[in-house]
Amino acid sequence: MGLRGGQGGFSRKSRASSEIPTSSLADIAFLLLIFFMVTTTFRKEKKREIDWPKAQATKKVDTKRKNILHIWLTRAGNVWINDQDVPFDQIADMVRPIYAENRQLVIEVRADRDVPYSMVNTITKQLQAAGAVRVVFGTRLAQRVNRPRR
């Protein structure tokens, strides 16, 4: 008793450190929560399995997600637009109404890197026919090591 009474400062300090401060926990959680709420976009379509072509000049597409239409071209040669398997000669008919609704539309061609170019050429020709001329070839950033700078 005499010991405690004489060293009140000690006992106070030990009381402060014996608890984990949880008052800022909610702040941290809300901060993360807001980050994820802002960055999240809900998936509209199924992802297709493709091997991405690699390119050094890969850039982020500077357009809102709702202005982007994906055209998937799988290695097997199937074209998928909005989860529909579209024959090559009907791509223009498929894209035209979507483009008419949204003139800001950017088409992102997501083609497997091993498909023959003739398939990609067919797609670009169909897009031209539909009038949707702003196209992005979806790629992944290549490592700079692969290609020496000159």
Next chain:
Amino acid sequence: MPLLQRRERVSDEIPTASLADIAFLLLIFFLTTTVFNEERGLPIVLPEKSKEQAVAAKNIIFFLVQPDGRVVVKRGQSEETQTVTAEQVSGIMRQELAANPNIIAAIKTDPKAPYRDMIHVLDGVKDAGADRISLQMLGED
């Protein structure tokens, strides 16, 4: 007296202990449902159907992508060709751009060539800073 005191202490604070739980619950929901934007690629504007225009031959450099991945470079009027690898395209294009800023890079790809080789060449041309690019297929037009 001690009983009264205790009851008073309980009622005069807003309970914030569950706030973190609520926040974390929402956080986990957004963590699991989130898909990050991965719209990345090489942008290009295709010519509109009716607006294809003739260009002076001296302003064109052709990159003919072969099925085996090699690239044949042909400059405007001259019949001379030069066979290079896709890696060299960037350097060549840089030189051409320095000599003539109005030059158009015409990438003509063999129909049988894999898409990746065309992207490889397009990447080289873009990397050199060119923005006047034309995409064609060999044996067309």
